[in-house]
Amino acid sequence: xxxxxxxxxxxxxxxxxxxxxxxxxxxxxxxxxxxxxxxxxxxxxxxxxxxxxxxxxxxxxxxxxxxxxxxxxxxxxxxxxxxxxxxxxxxxxxxxxxxxxxxxxxxxxxxxxxxxxxxxxxxxxxxxxxxxxxxxxxxxxxxxxxxxxxxxxxxxxxxxxxxxxxxxxxxxxxxxxxxxxxxxxxxxxxxxxxxxxxxxxxxxxxxxxxxxxxxxxxxxxxxxxxxxxxxxxxxxxxxxxxxxxxxxxxxxxxxxxxxxxxxxxxxxxxxxxxxxxxxxxxxxxxxxxxxxxxxxxxxxxxxxxxxxxxxxxxxxxxxxxxxxxxxxxxxxxxxxxxxxxxxxxxxxxxxxxxxxxxxxxxxxxxxxxxxxxxxxxxxxxxxxxxxxxxxxxxxxxxxxxxxxxxxx
Amino acid sequence: xxxxxxxxxxxxxxxxxxxxxxxxxxxxxxxxxxxxxxxxxxxxxxxxxxxxxxxxxxxxxxxxxxxxxxxxxxxxxxxxxxx
Numbered sequence: 001x002x003x004x005x006x007x008x009x010x011x012x013x014x015x016x017x018x019x020x021x022x023x024x025x026x027x028x029x030x031x032x033x034x035x036x037x038x039x040x041x042x043x044x045x046x047x048x049x050x051x052x053x054x055x056x057x058x059x060x061x062x063x064x065x066x067x068x069x070x071x072x073x074x075x076x077x078x079x080x081x082x083x084x085x086x087x088x089x090x091x092x093x094x095x096x097x098x099x100x101x102x103x104x105x106x107x108x109x110x111x112x113x114x115x116x117x118x119x120x121x122x123x124x125x126x127x128x129x130x131x132x133x134x135x136x137x138x139x140x141x142x143x144x145x146x147x148x149x150x151x152x153x154x155x156x157x158x159x160x161x162x163x164x165x166x167x168x169x170x171x172x173x174x175x176x177x178x179x180x181x182x183x184x185x186x187x188x189x190x191x192x193x194x195x196x197x198x199x200x201x202x203x204x205x206x207x208x209x210x211x212x213x214x215x216x217x218x219x220x221x222x223x224x225x226x227x228x229x230x231x232x233x234x235x236x237x238x239x240x241x242x243x244x245x246x247x248x249x250x251x252x253x254x255x256x257x258x259x260x261x262x263x264x265x266x267x268x269x270x271x272x273x274x275x276x277x278x279x280x281x282x283x284x285x286x287x288x289x290x291x292x293x294x295x296x297x298x299x300x301x302x303x304x305x306x307x308x309x310x311x312x313x314x315x316x317x318x319x320x321x322x323x324x325x326x327x328x329x330x331x332x333x334x335x336x337x338x339x340x341x342x343x344x345x346x347x348x349x350x351x352x353x354x355x356x357x358x359x360x361x362x363x364x365x366x367x368x369x370x371x372x373x374x375x376x377x378x379x380x381x382x383x384x385x386x387x388x389x390x391x392x393x394x395x396x397x398x399x400x401x402x403x404x405x406x407x408x
Numbered sequence: 409x410x411x412x413x414x415x416x417x418x419x420x421x422x423x424x425x426x427x428x429x430x431x432x433x434x435x436x437x438x439x440x441x442x443x444x445x446x447x448x449x450x451x452x453x454x455x456x457x458x459x460x461x462x463x464x465x466x467x468x469x470x471x472x473x474x475x476x477x478x479x480x481x482x483x484x485x486x487x488x489x490x491x
Contacts (some may be wrong), residue, residue, distance in 0.1 A: 063445055066425035125460055129452040 003172045003255040005404070006248040006348045007086025007236030009078035011188065013049030013229050013334045016214075018081065022351050025359040026380050030333040032212040032227050035191045036125035045197040046210045049229025051190075054363040067130035069108025069145055070230075076142045076147070080134040080186055083148065086236040087249045090148045090181065099152035100144045101171050101186030101233075102152075103163025103171040105338035105394075108135035110193040126227040135239060144184055153178045160394030161301075162260070163187055164232070164342025165402040169258030171237050181242040188232035200228055203395050213363050214335075218302035218329050219309050220364040221309050226304035231378030232340020233347040252350040256387070257288025257403035277301070277399045284401035290387055293318050295403075297358050299345045302329035304336075308369060312391065313371040316396040323374040327380060329361040342392035346402060349388040353406045357382045398405035409450040412462065412484040417454075417477055420461075421446070424453050448472050454480075462488055 008018050013031025024031070034040075035048040056065055056073040059080070065073065072154030075105045083090065112135035118126045133139060138156040145154050153174055157166045167185045172382060174180040191200065200206060207225030208217040215227040243251065261276040261283070270276060285292065298316060303309055316327060330348050331337070337344055352358055367375065390402045418432035424446070436444065441451055455471035458464065464487040474480040 063425040067449070125456060129449050129456060302470075353475065 002240035003175050003237050004240040004294055005235050005237050005252045005255065005350055006243050006250065006344065007082035007088065008252060008350065009081030009085065009234045010347055011051055011054065011074045011078045011345065012231045012344060013051055015029050016051065016054055017345070018085065018351070023346065024259060025330045025333060026357065027404055028333070028360050028362050028378065029195065030212065030362060032215065032229070032333070035192065038194055041259055043194065043197055044201045044208060045206055045228060047212050047215050047227055048192050049227060049231070049337070050192060051231045056066045064143065064147070068139065068191045069111035069131060069134050069190065071104070071108055071188050072140045072143055074136070074188040074190055074231055075102065075144060075199045075234060078186070078188060078232065079144050079148070081321060082184065082234045085238065088236060088246070090150065093182055093273065095149050095151045096179045097179060098148070098150035098183070098321070099174050100141045100150050100154045100184045101157065101167050101174060102141045102144070102185065103157045103159070103343060104137045104140060104165040105158065105160050105163060105189050106191045106196060106199070107137045108139055109191040109196040109270070111135050111248050112195050113195040121148050124314065125244060135287050140188065148184070152180045153319055159398040159400070161336060161341050162343070162392040162398040162400040163389060163393035164346060165258070165392045165400035166260055168235070168255055168346055169260065169400065170238070170404055172255055175237065175239050177287070178354045181239045183237045184234055185237055186232060186346070187232040188228040188234070188337040189338035189340045191338060192228065192230050197228060205395070207304065216304050216332050218300070218304045218332065218361070218365050219313060219367055221366045221368040223304050223306050223309055223368060226266040227247050227335035229335025229337045231334065231344070232339070233344040233346060235343070253353045253404045253406050255288070255402065256405040257284040257290065258401070259283030259287055260398070260400045263397035263399065274318070275311050275315050277312060277391060278319060278392060280399040280401040281389060283317060284389065284403050288387070288403040290403065292324070295325055295387050296385040297349070297388045297390045299349050299388060300327050300329050301391045301393045302331060303393065308371045309368065313373055316373060322372065325374065326376050327373045328358050328376040330359045332362045332364070342390065342400070345392065346404060349390055349404050352388060353385045353404065356384050358385065361390070410488070412481055412488055414477070414481060417481055420454050420457050423457065424450055432477060438476050440475050441477070458484055464488060464491060
């Protein structure tokens with residue numbers, strides 16, 4: 001069974017719409033700026049990748065808007081783009097063979113925060129009934145399932161910033177053995193509210209920088225953490241045969257390999273003496289039936305935390321040899337999008353394959369000692385790309401690796 | 409205590425997400441809420457807003473038991489006038 005990606009929808013800080021985003025990424029245009037969604041003075045997070053110019057009223061009917069969080073609004077929009085891109089008429093497909101499997105890192109945080117404020121300031125009778133369905137992790141999946149009549153095996157994956165890869169990987173299982181032929185996957189997140197950023201800042205991984213160019217410099221000698229962002233991507237993934245059968249107009253690529261691992265308890269050594277991230281990459285390549293030399297680009301997790309950067313750089317060096325593979329982190333233009341981040345990386349890798357170009361990493365002037373990677377910096381790099389390896393890590397010990405491949 | 413009118417209900421329904429829809433009018437008085445696009449959760453939301461604004465109490469089974477705008481208006485008015 002081959003899992004074919006036939007539709008992509010992107011809502012990102014540097015572009016709403018797949019091609020708008022892709023052009024921005026190739027031009028090295030960042031969507032990171034001052035955090036404006038609330039008065040952030042007094043908070044340890046002052047810059048962010050906000051999806052600006054997105055008015056939910058233009059994209060989401062009011063009946064749905066009032067009962068859902070911004071994170072779901074972004075997903076509604078990306079899903080519509082992806083379905084339209086796939087040229088799929090969901091009315092024509094068997095409803096129990098269509099599924100939705102998204103990634104979510106914090107649910108409807110912003111919606112929840114403002115209802116909790118009403119609870120404490122006015123009383124329980126002023127909390128909207130929609131709180132019950134807006135803020136839990138599965139809300140986006142459920143709303144997409146209802147809206148598009150996709151009643152097959154649905155679910156949500158909550159593995160923090162690794163979620164986009166885990167959702168895509170599990171999507172293959174839905175297609176292989178759970179009776180699905182057509183799946184909406186990927187993920188979005190929108191947790192740039194006081195409650196959201198306070199919870200994120202507690203990890204200590206967010207940069208204290210107030211300068212958009214300096215807040216997220218993975219693998220750099222000046223790395224100081226990351227910048228949070230919102231948005232993500234939704235993908236249509238189908239059984240390749242079924243896609244051909246319904247006359248899908250294009251296939252961006254195939255999901256050919258996936259694996260996930262979990263870190264050992266902090267302070268205890270890795271049972272196999274390497275990193276669990278490395279193990280995930282190894283298993284994903286084995287799943288794809290590929291050798292290291294067949295990987296044309298790595299979309300790195302690119303934490304921005306010096307220690308975590310070093311672990312990833314070591315993993316890549318051990319795995320591919322010194323400067324053995326081009327590495328990139330276009331997320332330096334969006335910030336880290338939590339449940340949406342790895343999903344956006346999958347979309348970006350597929351566009352890379354389509355156009356034969358590796359998008360750049362920005363804002364990395366000099367690599368840190370121990371991070372001497374072939375990092376594609378400043379300008380995009382052209383050349384055929386057959387296989388891309390995507391890595392992602394989620395806070396708390398999640399590691400995931402996904403391989404996407406061209407159809408030729 | 410003022411009477412609860414069709415306009416009052418229409419305004420609340422708009423606040424609960426109906427702003428894209430055509431306004432509630434005499435013709436839709438007897439159309440079931442479900443057919444107007446309001447599910448049980450939406451009705452719960454509307455009745456909570458009525459309770460807060462008109463200082464009345466609507467039992468939950470009544471909230472979901474009011475099938476049409478006319479039934480809702482009539483029921484709320486019995487409460488408002490009894491208060």
